[in-house]
Amino acid sequence: MSTQDIESESDTETDGSGELPQPHTIRLELVDEPGQLLSALQPIAENGGNLLSIFHERGNLTPRGHIPVEVDLECPPDRFDIIVDALRDAGINVIRAGAEHFGETVSLILVGDLVDTDLSHTLHSIEDGAEATVTDVSLSAPSGTQEPSSARLRLATRSGKTDEALAVVRDIAAEKDLHVVEPLTEGSA
C-alpha cells in the first residue's frame, strides 16, 4: 500500500466515515464570569465541530442563577459525543445535548376546533410522529371556541425530512378533522 493510499484512508476517517455533518443543538449553562463563553466554545472547535450560531441569553438566568446559552453546531455524527464529553471535561455544564439534530425549520397553520381537539395532544403527536420539535406556537381564536381557530406552528425538522414531517402533520390533522395550510417549499417538487 502506498503512502498516498494510507493518507486518503485516514482522511475519510476524520470525515466521520464519509457521513455528512449533521446539525445539533447544545444547551449550556455558563457562570457569569469573563471568558466563560470563549472557554465553552473552544472544545467544540478543537474536536471538529463547526459553529453555526450562538444564542446567548445574558439577561435571562436559569433557576441556578446561570446564563443559558444555546449553541447550534454541525459535526459528523461520530464526533458529537466527543464534543459533549470535551465540554464536560472542561467543566462546562451541558444541560441538554440530546439526540436531536434539527436542520430545517418550517412554518404551517392548523385550522379547526383546535381547543376542543386538544391542541396540546396535537402538538405532542406531531413531535412524536414527525421527529420534529415545535419551536413556536401562535394561537388565534378570535371567536373563542365557537368558531374555528388557527394556530401557526414552527417546526424544526431533521435535514431533508421536511416533506415526511409535513405528511405526518397531515395525517394527524385528518384524524382530528383539522385543516393544514402547508408552506410551499419551492424547489421540493
Place this chain on the structure above:
Amino acid sequence: MSLKLAILGAGAVGGSVLDLADDYGHDVVAFADSSSSVSDPAGLDPGSVHARKERDGVVGDDDPHAVFDTDYEVLIEATPTTLGDAEPGFSHVKRALADDRHVVLANKGPVAERYGDLRALEAESAGTVQFEAAVGGAIPVLSTISDLGPSHVTAARGVLNGTANFILSRMAAEGLDYEHVLAEAQDLGVAETDPSFDVDGIDAALKFVILANVLSDGDAEYRLDDADVEGIRNVPGSALDLAAEDGRTVRLIGEATSSGVRVAPRLVPQGSALSVTGTQNIVQLETTHAGQLNISGRGAGGPETATAVLSDVSRLE
C-alpha cells in the same frame, strides 16, 4: 392570412372573439349560443348579432348545429366547461376534427377530462387542436411551454383562479372573514352566485390537470379525479392574520409536477412572485436549464381570454 371562424358559445369569451376577430384579420362566418345560430359566408357583423341576442334572446334562426354545415376553417369551442364526459363540448370538437377542421378551445372540459381521446381524434384528422385560452386566460402559458419543449419544464405551479385569489387577498388586506369578502366579490361580479367551482379549487385544478397533461407529453394522462384538491372555504381570517405576523400570506396554489396535480391553500412569503393580489394570475415554470420563469397577467375575462383564442388561431395560419 384570413381564416373563417365558427364560434360555439355566446358567453363573455365567445362574444369577445366575435368582436375582436376582425382586429386579427379573421372573419366569423358562424356564431351559436345554446339554442340558436346565425351564419354569413361573407362574415358576421358583431353589432347586429349582439343586438339580436339582446332583443330576442337568440343569435339567429338556425339550429346551433347548423354551424358545422358552414364553410368554416376553425371551430372556436367556447361553451361552458363541463366535467366527466365533457359534453357537449367534446362532441363539438369530435365533429370538427372529423371534418378535418382546426379547433381552438376555451372550454377546459375536453382537455382536462379527455385529453387522450382528444389527442387520438386529432391524430386522425387533418385539423389540429389548440387550447391556450383554457389555461390562464391571456397569459401565454402553453405557448411558452411549447417553445421551451415540455421535457425542459419539470414543474408548473402558481395561482390560476382570480376569484379565489381576490377573496384571499381581500381577506388578508381588510381582516375580513370569508363570507364577507365572498359577498363583496359577488357584488363586484368577481364571484358567481354559486362560487363553488372557484372557491373549492375545481377551476384551478382543471387548469393544472391540463398543464400536467401537456408536461407529461403523452407519458401519463391526468383527469380531475387524479388531482388532490382543497379549496379556500376553510381558511379563516385568523389564519391570514397569523401568516401575516410571520411575513407570509395564504394563496390557493396549484402544482403540476411529476408526482401529480395538487391544489391547496399554501403559505407563501409576502411579496414573493406567487403572492399576486386581486384577480391577477401567475404561473411559475421550473425549467431544466434556465431556472424559474414567472408569467403573470389577467387569467380571466372576455377580451383577455379572446386574446388567447385569437393567438391560437394565428398559430394555425
